Amino acid sequence: MPDEASAGDYAAMIEDLRGFLDRLSSARPSPEAVRCLREALTGWSAELDRSQVPEHDRVFGRLAGLPGRGQTMSPRLEIVETGPDGSRGTVRFGRYHLGRNGAAHGGSIPLVFDEILGQVARVNGRSLARTAYLRVDYRSITPIDRDLEISARLVSVTGRKYVVAGELRDGPVLCAEAEALFVELRPGRP
Numbered sequence: 001m002p003d004e005a006s007a008g009d010y011a012a013m014i015e016d017l018r019g020f021l022d023r024l025s026s027a028r029p030s031p032e033a034v035r036c037l038r039e040a041l042t043g044w045s046a047e048l049d050r051s052q053v054p055e056h057d058r059v060f061g062r063l064a065g066l067p068g069r070g071q072t073m074s075p076r077l078e079i080v081e082t083g084p085d086g087s088r089g090t091v092r093f094g095r096y097h098l099g100r101n102g103a104a105h106g107g108s109i110p111l112v113f114d115e116i117l118g119q120v121a122r123v124n125g126r127s128l129a130r131t132a133y134l135r136v137d138y139r140s141i142t143p144i145d146r147d148l149e150i151s152a153r154l155v156s157v158t159g160r161k162y163v164v165a166g167e168l169r170d171g172p173v174l175c176a177e178a179e180a181l182f183v184e185l186r187p188g189r190p
């Protein structure tokens with residue numbers, strides 16, 4: 001993990017990256033801008049090639065406490081409250097997550113549910129749990145570019161099995177709901 005000072009920089013860089021992806025996805029850059037961007041990306045890929053590390057030394061997605069735990073794969077999720085019975089927070093789907101007509105892409109919604117529901121299983125579990133199934137019902141379109149409320153609650157625990165349910169809301173509107181089963185890994189199982 002980075003030290004405290006560089007963790008702050010890393011967190012800010014992840015926010016910049018989210019902003020960049022939003023801008024890129026809603027831009028029509030000129031051919032010259034595309035060429036420049038490509039050159040810059042090629043340079044940064046070469047730089048990052050010099051600091052590749054094994055999985056357990058990665059920083060991306062391992063900064064618990066940061067929105068989205070410091071990763072950009074799923075929309076920006078900020079947990080406001082968490083406990084053994086459940087969690088709640090806010091999530092913002094960016095322009096990067098646009099499907100069509102102002103609605104978030106249907107595949108980006110399970111990503112966020114897997115995150116928040118998985119955290120509830122994790123809080124309750126004795127060891128790591130994996131998603132066995134994740135069912136999402138889309139009830140209404142999920143708008144991008146504004147904070148939505150998301151919640152997860154523990155439904156049942158049966159041996160190694162944790163059933164967790166979640167809701168995504170835009171004010172009074174239920175956008176989607178989900179149910180997932182997380183199964184605690186057997187000892188020694190990768």
Ligand SMILES: CCCCC/C=C\C/C=C\C/C=C\C/C=C\CCCC(=O)SCCNC(=O)CCNC(=O)[C@H](O)C(C)(C)COP(=O)(O)OP(=O)(O)OC[C@H]1O[C@@H](n2cnc3c(N)ncnc32)[C@H](O)[C@@H]1OP(=O)(O)O
Nearest residue numbers: 061062063064069114115118119122130131132133183186
């Ligand atoms: C080192 C520092 C790390 C720092 C990290 C820092 C910060 C991170 C912070 C936070 C992270 C927080 C949250 C994490 C976020 C997201 C979580 C995402 C998790 C995933 O995204 S993970 C990827 C997708 N996931 C898979 O890649 C699973 C592939 N799969 C398997 O790995 C196995 O399949 C497994 C393990 C699921 C089960 O395998 P198994 O051998 O242990 O158990 P078995 O098959 O015996 O099932 C036991 C009982 O579950 C029932 N059961 C099983 N599957 C079922 C199904 N689908 N439907 C209904 N019932 C089912 C059986 O029927 C039986 O039930 P019963 O006991 O009643 O008979």
